[in-house]
Amino acid sequence: MSAAPLRVGIVAGEHSGDQLGAALIAALRERCGPLECFGVAGPRMIAAGCEAWAPSESLSVMGLAEVLLHLPRLLRLRGELTRRFTAARPDVFVGIDSPEFNLTLGRRLKRAGIRCVQYVSPQVWAWRRGRVRTIGRDSDLVLCLLPFEKSFYEEHGMAAEFVGHPLADQIPFDIDAGAARRALGIAPERRVIAVLPGSRLAEVSRLTRPFASAAAWIQARRPEFTFLAPMASSAVRERFERELAQAPERTDILLVEGEAQRVLAAADAAIVASGTATLETLLSGKPMVVGYKGSWLTYLLVRTLGLVKVPYFSQPNLLAGRALVPEFLQGQVTGAALGSALLRELAEPAHLAQLRSEFDRIHRTLRQGGAQRAAAAVLACAGRADGSSTG
Numbered sequence: 001m002s003a004a005p006l007r008v009g010i011v012a013g014e015h016s017g018d019q020l021g022a023a024l025i026a027a028l029r030e031r032c033g034p035l036e037c038f039g040v041a042g043p044r045m046i047a048a049g050c051e052a053w054a055p056s057e058s059l060s061v062m063g064l065a066e067v068l069l070h071l072p073r074l075l076r077l078r079g080e081l082t083r084r085f086t087a088a089r090p091d092v093f094v095g096i097d098s099p100e101f102n103l104t105l106g107r108r109l110k111r112a113g114i115r116c117v118q119y120v121s122p123q124v125w126a127w128r129r130g131r132v133r134t135i136g137r138d139s140d141l142v143l144c145l146l147p148f149e150k151s152f153y154e155e156h157g158m159a160a161e162f163v164g165h166p167l168a169d170q171i172p173f174d175i176d177a178g179a180a181r182r183a184l185g186i187a188p189e190r191r192v193i194a195v196l197p198g199s200r201l202a203e204v205s206r207l208t209r210p211f212a213s214a215a216a217w218i219q220a221r222r223p224e225f226t227f228l229a230p231m232a233s234s235a236v237r238e239r240f241e242r243e244l245a246q247a248p249e250r251t252d253i254l255l256v257e258g259e260a261q262r263v264l265a266a267a268d269a270a271i272v273a274s275g276t277a278t279l280e281t282l283l284s285g286k287p288m289v290v291g292y293k294g295s296w297l298t299y300l301l302v303r304t305l306g307l308v309k310v311p312y313f314s315q316p317n318l319l320a321g322r323a324l325v326p327e328f329l330q331g332q333v334t335g336a337a338l339g340s341a342l343l344r345e346l347a348e349p350a351h352l353a354q355l356r357s358e359f360d361r362i363h364r365t366l367r368q369g370g371a372q373r374a375a376a377a378v379l380a381c382a383g384r385a386d387g388s389s390t391g
Contacts, residue, residue: 003033003034004034005033005034005035005036006028006032006034006035006036006091006092006379006382006384007036007037007038007088007089007090007091008025008028008035008036008037008038008090008091008092008093008094008378008382009037009038009039009085009088009090009092009093009094009109009114010024010025010037010038010039010040010041010045010050010093010094010095010096011039011040011059011081011093011094011095011096011098011101011102011105012039012040012041012042012045012056012096012097012098013040013056013059013096013097013098013101013102014042014056014057014059014097014098014199014200015042015056015199015232015233015276016097016199016275016276017042017056017059017096017097017098017120018041018042018043018044018045018056019044019166019167019276020096020097020119020120020166020371020374021041021042021044021045021048021050021056021094021096022042022044022045022047022048022050023166023170023370023371023374024094024096024119024371024374024375024378025037025045025048025049025050026048026371027371027372027374027375028375028378028379029049030372030375031372031375031376031379032379032384035049036051037049037050037051038050038051038052038053038088038090039051039052039053039054039081039085040052040053040054040055040056040058040059040081041053041055041056042055042056042057053080053081053084054077054081057233057235058073058077059074059098059101074101078101078104078105081105082105082108082109085105085109085112085114086108086109086112086114089114090114091115091382091383091384092114092115092116092117092378092381092382093105093106093109093114093115093116093117094116094117094119094378095116095117095118095119095139096119096120097119097120099118099120099121099122099135100122102118103118103122103134103135103138103139104138106118106138106139107134107137107138110138110139110140115140115381115382115383116138116139116140116141117139117140117141117142117143117377117378117381118135118138118139118141118142118143119143119374119378120143120144120145121142121143121144121145121146121149121153121160122135133156135153135158136156136157136158136159140159140381141159141160141161141377141381142158142159142160142161143160143161143163143374143377143378144160144161144162144163145162145163145164145165145366145370146162146165146318146319146366147162147365147366149162150162161373161377162368163368163370163373163374163377164366164367164368164369164370164373165279165366165368165370166370166371166374167276167279167280167283167366167370168283168363168366168367168368168370169367169368169369169370169371170261171261171280171283171284171363173360173363173364175265175284175285176265177265177266179265180262180263180265180266181266183262183266184228184256184259184262184263184266186226186228186266189224190224190225190226191222191224191225191226191268192225192226192227192228192266192267192268193215193218193225193226193227193228193267193268193269193270193271193342194227194228194229194230194260194263194264194266194267194269194270194271194272194281194286195211195212195215195227195228195229195253195270195271196229196230196260196270196271196272196273196277196281197211197229197236197240197273198232198236198273198275198277199232199233199236199275199277201235201236201239203273203275203292203293204236204239204240204243205239205243206293206294207273207291207293207333208239208240208243208244208247209243209244209246209247209248210291210293210333210334210335210338211271211291211335211338212243212244212247212249212250212251212253212335213247213248213249213334213335213336213338213339214271214289214334214335214336214337214338214339214342215227215251215253215271215335215339216249216250216251216335217249217335217336217338217339217340218339218342218343219251219252221339221343222343226254227251227252227253227254228253228254228256228263228266228267229253229254229255229256229263230256230257230258230259230260230262230263231255231256231257231258232258232260237255237257240255241255249335260277260280261280261284264280264281264284264286265284267284267286268286268287268346269286269287269288269342269345269346270286270287270288270289271288271289271291271338271342272288272289272290272291273290273291273292274290274291274292274313274314274315274327275315276315278290278314278315278316278325279315279316281316282315282316282319282359282362282363283359283363283366285356285359285360285363287325287342287345287346287352287355288316288325288342288345289325289326289327289328289338289341289342289345290313290314290316290325290326290327290328291327291328291329291333291338292313292314292327292328292329292330292333293329293330293333294330312327313327313329314327316359316362319362319365320358320362324355324358325345325355326341326342326345328341
């Protein structure tokens, strides 16, 4: 008699969560065979075989103030998911990113006797460190993408595993920029800057105009540059085009459907929204400038309450433990600031060589077979034998 399928409840927030979820589903299927997945999923997870009860975009909310605006809808969704997961009785629940949503949901499911994994540690080491006590209560295991997170949890007596980042496995060490340019129809003599405004509509709304202004600032001084912007979804494209049409300084930015990794492979440098895209840019070996703009209320609350405990917010700088790439916050995010910083990054060959060396070191640290390691940990948490010989 064949074994019963492994039943996994998943809630993955946003575009990056969808990427992680799809890789996890594929790795679980490879290791354990029959598999049933259901919950909150994006298009990649759906293509991998996950039944979507709600789209990942429903959790695409950033910032304290923004969460408050969407709170009634999020509470309704969490209540519905609590009921459905409790009735479905999955072997294990995996919350991917979106920790404010997933950890509270996990607490309810743990009370119902369901094993819970949080995949992607909240940045508890960076801000609101008091949350570490509740994370252990609300989850059975935390899967960490960054190497220093595991030791932080162990210091607090919590179960955690460093699994590495699947993007580090997907992106090769040696990227063929020429092939990427040919695929995108970019002439070899052109220089390319990637413009990545994010996957959340709120951040696209806030960053498109200053990013477009930076492109105009650069193009006025260096007309040999071409600007490419990969769009995470049709909704992002619509919002980006709307904001671009209202930008006071116009420049030609070519839009590409998806294809962020190909655009980064083709690029000489990038202007990037803070988040997973900065890691993707690092793994692609490209110099960058990073921008973040939250609502004024979120920024005021964070500054007034002293919630942030680290000096940086971009992933490259957090991973390096120093100011590896220029980062700009709130009112600092202007076209002139971004544009001039990026041209300075490109001006010194010795600096670029040092930057790429550090990027390569981080890439090798994060390349751990992330999806396979995560799948093995999820299976162990669910109490299921691992049928794969890999790992």
